[in-house]
Amino acid sequence: MPTLREGVRGSPRESAVxxxxxxxxxxxxxxxxxxxPTPQQRRDFAELTAANELDIARINPRFRARCGPELLGLFTRLRPLLSEQAWQDCRAVLS
Known part of the structure; x- marks a missing residue:
């Protein structure tokens, strides 16, 4: 099973950031x-990314089990860009 990073190699998302x-x-x-991007654009991107991934993780236990630890690592690194509510949601869904 590919990791999140491997899953986007070669796709348009690979060169997005x-x-x-x-x-x-x-x-x-x-x-x-x-x-x-401006600091605000970076914060917006982090918030939107978290919201999208958490939507999937909430409803798909297999996705959460397979990708949850890696996503939690990503959002931990993005923590300075996330609102307190987004960070709480990340921890609640992925921990």
Whole structure:
């Protein structure tokens, strides 16, 4: 079974976000444009990502069992970008 990271290799999502040290760049998968998101855009992206993954994890026990630990690791790293409510939801659903 592929990990989350392996599951997106070669897909448009693979190049969507690149961490270049202190700077994070996004690539628009439709236009190919690369840009550095504002802090608010980074927070919005983290919140939306958490909401989408948690929606699936809440209703799909197999997904939660298979991907939950990796998702919790991801959202732990994204914690500075998440609201308190989003972080609480991550812990409640994935712990």
């Amino acid at each position: 690149a961490d270049t040290g202190d700077r994070v760049t996004f690539r628009d998968r439709f236009t190919g444009r690369v840009f550095t």
